[in-house]
Amino acid sequence: MKSSAELRQAFLDFFAERDHTPVESSPLVPGNDPTLLFTNAGMVQFKDVFLGREKRSYSRAVSSQRCVRAGGKHNDLENVGYTARHHTFFEMLGNFSFGDYFKREAIGFAWELLTKTLEMPADRLWITVYTDDDEAARIWLDEIGADPARFSRCGEKDNFWSMGETGPCGPCSEIFYDHGPEIPGGPPGSPDEDGDRYVEIWNLVFMQFDRDANGELHPLPRPSVDTGMGLERLAAVMQDVHSNYEIDLFQALIRAASEVTGCADLGNKSLRVIADHIRSAAFLIIDGVTPGNEGRGYVQRRIIRRAIRHGYQLGQTAPFFWRLVEPLVEQMGDAYPELRERRAHVERVLRTEEERFADTLEQGLRIFDEIAAQLEGTEIPGEAVFRLYDTYGFPADLTADIARERALTLDMAGFERAMSAQKERARAASQFGAGAVIQLDIEGETDFTGYEGLVDQATVIICYQD
Ligand code: ATP
Ligand code: MG
Numbered sequence: 001m002k003s004s005a006e007l008r009q010a011f012l013d014f015f016a017e018r019d020h021t022p023v024e025s026s027p028l029v030p031g032n033d034p035t036l037l038f039t040n041a042g043m044v045q046f047k048d049v050f051l052g053r054e055k056r057s058y059s060r061a062v063s064s065q066r067c068v069r070a071g072g073k074h075n076d077l078e079n080v081g082y083t084a085r086h087h088t089f090f091e092m093l094g095n096f097s098f099g100d101y102f103k104r105e106a107i108g109f110a111w112e113l114l115t116k117t118l119e120m121p122a123d124r125l126w127i128t129v130y131t132d133d134d135e136a137a138r139i140w141l142d143e144i145g146a147d148p149a150r151f152s153r154c155g156e157k158d159n160f161w162s163m164g165e166t167g168p169c170g171p172c173s174e175i176f177y178d179h180g181p182e183i184p185g186g187p188p189g190s191p192d193e194d195g196d197r198y199v200e201i202w203n204l205v206f207m208q209f210d211r212d213a214n215g216e217l218h219p220l221p222r223p224s225v226d227t228g229m230g231l232e233r234l235a236a237v238m239q240d241v242h243s244n245y246e247i248d249l250f251q252a253l254i255r256a257a258s259e260v261t262g263c264a265d266l267g268n269k270s271l272r273v274i275a276d277h278i279r280s281a282a283f284l285i286i287d288g289v290t291p292g293n294e295g296r297g298y299v300q301r302r303i304i305r306r307a308i309r310h311g312y313q314l315g316q317t318a319p320f321f322w323r324l325v326e327p328l329v330e331q332m333g334d335a336y337p338e339l340r341e342r343r344a345h346v347e348r349v350l351r352t353e354e355e356r357f358a359d360t361l362e363q364g365l366r367i368f369d370e371i372a373a374q375l376e377g378t379e380i381p382g383e384a385v386f387r388l389y390d391t392y393g394f395p396a397d398l399t400a401d402i403a404r405e406r407a408l409t410l411d412m413a414g415f416e417r418a419m420s421a422q423k424e425r426a427r428a429a430s431q432f433g434a435g436a437v438i439q440l441d442i443e444g445e446t447d448f449t450g451y452e453g454l455v456d457q458a459t460v461i462i463c464y465q466d
């Protein structure tokens, strides 16, 4: 058996032995891209290198990058607890070529690592390439000898990557692992490909073109390679389990979650959600994101409150989430020393948020039950979603999470309308004159964020006219 920690190291070593420079994971808040919510792939810290704006002393790199996909373009928050393969926080193993090697070497390295070094059975792997990428198809089928029966060409959605509207882009080739016929789901490219039988483990991106403002593709003089493999998905394959939540690292966190919530059933979905969320919440705090009402801080708040609600669901009404920091440090503190160093701070931030939400969570859940009991159809009205948000501090996706467990949906358009109406009222109120609106914050926070911001339940707005 290979532990997650050993696999991370095996990947780094494999590429270091092949002249790749090991590069540290960058923080979750991208330093070079204000438009990106969180670092969501290994290539993010190398963006300017790919664009040719930045030079490095190496042309090959390898990294294990911490990633969060809980908001923005890549959002897997809703998948957590429902699929075997998605997390909000995960580690992406990647090798990169900056105008150095291209398709042949990238494909060769991947195949060698998986089937030789890690001894994965080739007949469990399934390969995809982009529809018209004959070059990659030829390398796989003729040079590597991949089985044409486990090979498909896929369209733009999954197999064509671009950095933005313009700029570097190119076809991808993805490697899937077949977890066996007893699991529902079809091969990539088939109508039921979204199941969990064939799990995508590695994506090889071939940056081949530069797209101009007219959408035309021009070949890059020195094409590059960017790859990403989820460490947790790799560990699931290597540890011979189907779900990422069954790997060593997650089993340890799930056991810890079981202890702090008192839920003895280790297969319980809420335990998986809590084990997932402690990783994103803790690493986001280390990287400077604390729970708040806007932007990154609000995503962080949504993650933490979602976890707390799942603990509550298991019967734990006292603060418990912060107690998972210690077991997390045990699992990941060696790879990320900053986690160990800042443990007390992370615990404090989480505990404060737990105490803050405790006041309204129980009431909010009661209100939800009342609404659900009176419901005629299966859709929670937008006004109700807004009330839970505004008065009880329930982010809409938290309400959606509860609703989904009862086969209910939310009227999100109605929620948005209610939200706009409230902003309108706040704006009108602020026009009574300068200084006529005072914001009082029960918690004593002083940072006034304006009425465009999301108003927390702990915030009271008093308007007066003289
Ligand atoms: P999927 O189709 O399964 O959602 P993806 O195509 O969105 O994956 P990529 O953007 O290609 O994923 O990311 C590269 C690799 O990172 C994937 O092949 C997978 O191994 C891993 N990965 C992506 N998203 C997640 C996630 N939410 N949790 C864990 N691993 C992930
Ligand atoms: Mg995805």
Ligand code: MG
Pocket (backbone or CB within 6 Å): 158, 200
């Ligand atoms: Mg995919």
Ligand code: MG
Pocket (backbone or CB within 6 Å): 158, 174, 200, 203
């Ligand atoms: Mg992919």
